[in-house]
Amino acid sequence: VENLFYNMIARRKTLQNSADDYGKIVDLLSRMAIHHNEVSFSCRKHGAVKADVHSVVSYSRLDSIRSIYGVSVAKNLMKVEVSSADSSGCTFDMEGFISSSNYVAKKTILVLFINDRLVECSALKRAIEIVYAATLPKASKPFVYMSISLPREHVDINIHPTKKEVSILNQEIMIEMIQSEVELKLRNANDTRTFQEQKVEYIQSTLTPLRKDSPVSPLPSGQKTPKV
16 A cells, blocks of 8 residues: 555544554454465565465465464364354354463454454453453463354444444344353363473472470580570
8 A cells, every 4th residue: 555645644644653553454464364264365564574474275274373373372272163043033153263271371362253254342252251261360361263154134234433343133142152152162171271390409408407495405614605
């Protein structure tokens, strides 16, 4: 993109510096790359030798996550699926990956696609964090990828100026079902949690403690008590 907002000075001045904007671009393309794994993505900063985002066409979404977010994330993921065809109108299909108890991070990463649209859902994110709070230490946050498919007439995409968030019919019921499935997965996989061991050398003290109740032998007259 060249000469962005060249004729709108006020809008151009609201842009942040290039480093912050580039970080947002990398984050966006990383999320798109793991969902659209049938497309190759590559993003390289101008003047850099190595690409910050590089993915190849893959039939495995787990391989796409591994190439984008690293091996440490991919090896600690569990597949999760939820389907509902309720007569009351809560109809959806969800598939994705959630991190296990062995994954440790300081920031929650929720990659959410609804009908192939990258969106955000604060209610779903908060519900998932509540489940993980009972499983992981307080400083650890989960990695979650979810793709939800539901009828188009059940989604309103015009509630946010940038269309980041959407409104879903029977959203509370859908979130509760997803939350229950995530909790079930974590409970079943909790026995596979691993811990690292660290050897500590034991050094025995050479000093002999002086006991207060030890008997004191009387000294001959004229001799001073030796200092300890």
